[in-house]
Amino acid sequence: MVAPPLSVPDAVRGYLDHLVVERGVADNTLRSYRRDLTRYTGYLARHDIHQLNGVTEAVVTDFLASLREGDGENPPLATSSAARTLVAVRGLHKFATLDGVTPTDVAREVHPPAPPRRLPKALPLDRVERLLEACGRDDPLGLRDRALLELLYSTGARISEAVGLDLDDVDLTGRAALLSGKGGKQRMVPVGRPAVAALDAYRVRARPGLAIRGRGTPALFLNARGGRLSRQSAWTVLRTAAERAKITEPVSPHTLRHSFATHLLEGGADVRVVQELLGHASVTTTQVYTLVTVDSLREVYTLAHPRARG
Structure with a gap:
């Protein structure tokens, strides 16, 4: 009633x-x-x-x-x-x-506006190179930091995936790494030559000295006490490198992962290949990166095409 x-x-x-x-x-x-x-x-x-x-x-x-x-x-x-x-x-x-004041709920099918999609922040290639070069120290921690950042950019791994790697998960001869992603899902990803070189230098010249301070962990990336490097410490490595490289853009734990995906797509990679490399369950998640590349193309087009601004 x-x-x-x-x-x-x-x-x-x-x-x-x-x-x-x-x-x-x-x-x-x-x-x-x-x-x-x-x-x-x-x-x-x-x-x-x-x-x-x-x-x-x-x-x-x-x-x-x-x-x-x-x-x-x-x-x-x-x-x-x-x-x-x-x-x-x-x-x-x-x-x-x-409460019986109105017969029907007229607002039920009116939904709140969706928040604007925040595009991933990717660094241009020259800034990525500056970031990697900022870890150029030849001491054990410097070699570790360079290997870590090279691996992140080379594979698109999440920081948690990178610090979760064990020695046996990386095949430098075959230039591949076995990453354990969300939900325990594993994927094999290729590793580029610069990252292989950095990892080889770290494993031969730095990791043994760090390992003797710990208790024999199989972790690939070790901290100064010989234990597995934490996500927080890996984030500090990235932030410190960005400061040394004088990069003014915000740099987050996902920066190199976003840059990896964006640069692959800009280079002509198929979105489904990038999906597999990133470990996304759905290609829809990966397609957000195509918006970044379209924005870049639009900017170039606007500046270069004689009738772009009509």
Whole structure:
């Protein structure tokens, strides 16, 4: 049974009371909901909608559009803020339906805007080379760091996969490495000649001296105490190399992996081959890198083609 028509402000007050009394939401959350629903109430009033059962799905959809574009009374919101506001509106309408105030939940099929896709950050080739050269020290840790970064860029391995390698997982003669990825899935990947040379130098000239300080771990990459190198320490190696190379772009643990994939695709590699090398379960995950290369091509095209800017 549907209750008598209820004004929008009364419906909002009832919903906020429900959040406090029955849901026990925090004060900050309540203030956020009240602010978002005040904006919604104002929007409905400007469109001469004063009762909640006068709202349709099209009205909620138009309200969402106004959040992103602005409506004369309010500035546009970022995607995350618009999504948060819509959550409050959807909560209001769901509550009103369950409480018998409205016959149907008109906001149920109106979904929050998807956040913008963040493209992976890849370094240009010259900066990758500068990064690798920054590990040029000839001491044991310097040789280890160079081998680690060369391997990361040569194979596209995650840092966790690289530090998880044991000696037997790398075949320098066959120029291949066996990586253990997410879910325990293993994949064999090729290793380029510069990485093989760096790994050989590390294994012959540096690792034995580090190993005698530890307890005989089979790990390929060792720390100064002879134990397996941790992900955090590997990340420090990367960050230190970036500082030495004076690279101003943000450098994260995935930087060399992103650069590996982007440079392969720019060189003409098939996306499904790159998928296998990266260990992605779905090619859709890998295809985000094609957006990076398309952006690069578009930039070159815009600068070079006589009618690109028409």
